[in-house]
Amino acid sequence: MRYLLTHAYLNYKGLFLWLSWIGYLSNVFVRPVLMLTMFALLGRFALDPEAEQRYVIGMAVYSMSDIILGGISQTFNWDRAFGTLSVTFSTNASRLMVYANRCLLHLPNAALSFITCILFAWLILDLRLSEANWGPIAALIAAAILSATAFVLLLGNAVTLMRNWLIVAGFGNGLLLAMTGVIVPIESMPWILGDIARGLPLTNGLLGIRDAFAGGSLADIASNLGLELAVGAAYGALGFASFLWVEARGRRTGEFETASV
Amino acid sequence: MNVPWLGYLRALRASFIQQWRMSAEPLDILQFIVSTLPLVSLFAWIARESESELVLAYVTLGVFMQAIWRSGVFRVGWSLTGEVMTGTFELSVVTQTPTVIVMFGKALALVAGGVITGVASFLTVLLITWNVVGVHSPPLLLASILVALVALTAGAFIFAPFMVVARGRGGFFNAFIAFGTVFSGFYYPLSTLPQGLEAIGRLLPTSWAMSAVIRSIDGSGSSWTIVGQWGIALGIGLAWLGLSYILFEIVERRLRVTGQLAAG
Numbered sequence: 453m454r455y456l457l458t459h460a461y462l463n464y465k466g467l468f469l470w471l472s473w474i475g476y477l478s479n480v481f482v483r484p485v486l487m488l489t490m491f492a493l494l495g496r497f498a499l500d501p502e503a504e505q506r507y508v509i510g511m512a513v514y515s516m517s518d519i520i521l522g523g524i525s526q527t528f529n530w531d532r533a534f535g536t537l538s539v540t541f542s543t544n545a546s547r548l549m550v551y552a553n554r555c556l557l558h559l560p561n562a563a564l565s566f567i568t569c570i571l572f573a574w575l576i577l578d579l580r581l582s583e584a585n586w587g588p589i590a591a592l593i594a595a596a597i598l599s600a601t602a603f604v605l606l607l608g609n610a611v612t613l614m615r616n617w618l619i620v621a622g623f624g625n626g627l628l629l630a631m632t633g634v635i636v637p638i639e640s641m642p643w644i645l646g647d648i649a650r651g652l653p654l655t656n657g658l659l660g661i662r663d664a665f666a667g668g669s670l671a672d673i674a675s676n677l678g679l680e681l682a683v684g685a686a687y688g689a690l691g692f693a694s695f696l697w698v699e700a701r702g703r704r705t706g707e708f709e710t711a712s713v
Numbered sequence: 714m715n716v717p718w719l720g721y722l723r724a725l726r727a728s729f730i731q732q733w734r735m736s737a738e739p740l741d742i743l744q745f746i747v748s749t750l751p752l753v754s755l756f757a758w759i760a761r762e763s764e765s766e767l768v769l770a771y772v773t774l775g776v777f778m779q780a781i782w783r784s785g786v787f788r789v790g791w792s793l794t795g796e797v798m799t800g801t802f803e804l805s806v807v808t809q810t811p812t813v814i815v816m817f818g819k820a821l822a823l824v825a826g827g828v829i830t831g832v833a834s835f836l837t838v839l840l841i842t843w844n845v846v847g848v849h850s851p852p853l854l855l856a857s858i859l860v861a862l863v864a865l866t867a868g869a870f871i872f873a874p875f876m877v878v879a880r881g882r883g884g885f886f887n888a889f890i891a892f893g894t895v896f897s898g899f900y901y902p903l904s905t906l907p908q909g910l911e912a913i914g915r916l917l918p919t920s921w922a923m924s925a926v927i928r929s930i931d932g933s934g935s936s937w938t939i940v941g942q943w944g945i946a947l948g949i950g951l952a953w954l955g956l957s958y959i960l961f962e963i964v965e966r967r968l969r970v971t972g973q974l975a976a977g
Contacts, residue, residue, distance in 0.1 A: 470884045478888035486891035490900065494756070497771075497901035498763040522884070576907050619744045626751030635755045 456549050460556035467527040467534070468558070479522060484515035484565045485572045491635065492577050508579050509665055510634035512569035513658050516562035516593070517600040521624050523558040524601070528608035529617035532708050537612070541702050551695045554608070555601045562597045583667035588677075592664060595677055596657035599684025600628075603653040606691030609698045612708060633658050653687065656680040724810040728818030736788060736826045745830050749780060753834045756900065757841035770846045770930045775899035776834035778861060778923060782897070784827025785869025786889045789820055789876060812968070813961035820870045824862065849932030853939055857925040860943045864918035867950035867957075868893060874960035898923050918950035 465471065470479045488511040495504040531537045531554075543550060573579035607624050611617045630636065631645065632654040638646045649655045660668070660676030702708045735741075753776045760772035808815070839845065848854050872889045894900075896910070897919035903911050914920045925942040928934045 472885075474885045478885040482888040483891045486888065486895050490891065490895050493895075493905045494759060494900045497905045498759050498765065498768040616740060616744070619740065619747055622744055622748030626748060630751040630755055636758055 455545055456553050456556070459545075459550075460553040463527055463531075463554050464557040466536075467530040467554075468523055469526060469530065470523065480519055480561050480564055481568050484511075484518065484569050487511055487518075488515065488569050488573060489577070492573065504577070505580060506662070507635060508569075508573045508577060509662055510658060512566050512573065513593075513596060513654060513661055514629055514632070514634045515565040515569050516597055517604070517628050517654055518625060519561045519565045520555070520558050520597070520600050521604050521607070521621050521628075523561060524555050524604045524608055525611050525617045525621045525624070527554050528611040529615075532612055532615065535709075537702065537708050541699050547696060547699070548692060551605065551692055555605055559597055559601065562600070563593065566593060581665070583665070585664045585667055585669060588664040588668060588670045588673045589661055591670070592657045592660045592673060592677055592680065595680040595684065596654055596661070599653035599657065599680050599687065602684045602687035602691055606687050606694060609691065609694040612698055612702075628652065628654055631655075650679070651683060653680070653683055656683065721810065721814045724808075724814050725818040725821075728815045729822045732819040732822035733825065736823060745784070746833070749783070749830060749834060750837055753837045754841060757838040760838065761842045761844075766846060767927075767931060769842060769844060770927055771900050771902075773835060773838050773842075773846055774923070774926050774930070776838055777831035778865065778897070778899050778919070778926075779894050780831035780834045781824055781827035781862070781865045782869060782893050782899075782919065783890050784830055785820060785824045785865060786872055786886055786893065788823040788826070789816070789869065789873050789886070807969075811961070812965045813958055816873045816961065817870065820866060820873060824866050824869065827865075828862070846930060848930050850929050850936070853936060854926065854929035857922065857929045857939065857943065860946050861919065861922035861926055864922040864946045864950045867953040868897070868917060868919045870957050871953045871960075874957060874964045893917065893919065896920065902927075916949070918946045918948075918953060921946035921949065 470476055488508060491507040491511050492504050495507040531540060540550060570579065570581075574581055604624065607620050611620045614620060628634070631641075631649045632638075632652050633649060634654070638649045638655060638659075641649060656676045656679035660673035660680070663673050663676070756772045756776055760769045763769075872886065876886060896903075896906070896914040897917050898905075898914055899919075903914045903920055903924070906914060921942045925939045925946065928939050928942070
């Protein structure tokens, strides 16, 4: 546990370059609120108040994956770029702990982004909260954060391989924004895209969160909660297996030691 | 005879070419496509759902404008990060050429690159909506777009001094991108903003330029109204460029005299 916390802190402090006060405020609080406002106002102008409400909740949930993706993917990138990846690979600590400690301190940022978005929307954009059932919402938010984190850790291995976190982060952000029901309902997606969407993080959780904001109980959202956790577990397993493969490759070939930015 | 402005023009041209070549890397282009097209697709979907010509006009031109804005703000910030990492940033500062000239050349190159992404975004919207918005006055639209390009350059450039001070680090320019999009009215009329926030939008040259663009398309307001909005957009844009110059003077004095940057 001490190793986990120490290395989680070191990873966060050394490899999360948004940790300055202005970077942190901009990315955890200001940008999510502005992105939410943009879609809310477009929904209000282009469609109707119901669309606006849908987009507000969707963007608040999306903001969690956005900050997790930005934080963790750059951690993988700078670990290689700053030359500390070899230390990560050479430690004899539990591989699962080595893999998982990168994400730990980014989890509260996701919760902060969501809370800020909801508060802002309630105060400024007239988000209706009178029917919200906060217990199920909290459970679903926790599940969504965990599944999004597992997905991002998987993408982190791609960052190490590709030596470029912006492309991977851009791909991940685009996928989660467009394909998880944040804006476009998954029932409206053409062809098999709706089925693919169900296998992504946030999708099932978001369906449950919208129900919970409309007064749904824990029993009503239980299947969504279960699916979200199952999706997260699957990405967790796949991500860890990928990490072991990348690590073995790095140890065998030394290919991640090149000093590129 | 020593004519410093000729040297400044050469420096401007050189920094434009340097930044243009850096931004034309295939990975750079791929990164922008990957991060931009999903967002553009969502806007196009919303426009299609609305079945409104006005919404379609806003979205079609809005994605074009936002791509340029994003390129101008994000890439200035990111290019600075790259220069700091590779150790060439200090060389830009110690040269006799004012930093503002070097940065303006970079900003122009990035805005020009943004036009390409903007056109790709525009075509994506057309492909998804399968609908071409009718234009009331093509000549006024063309002129409005040119004014918008100036406004976008001025609007994006005002953030450059802050990014220099922070050496492009921290990713805080991400908030500037979203700020400009929300308050410029790229996707909706400024009157849609909550009460009190519309005034913030009126301080941006891009909001007046976008309004002129929309009026050129839907024919609301007279030609003189549109010309008036050009004047306001250009006036505010020039004021912002002047403010950028002053800020760069302050930043450069600080860099050259103290040898320190705010961000450690």
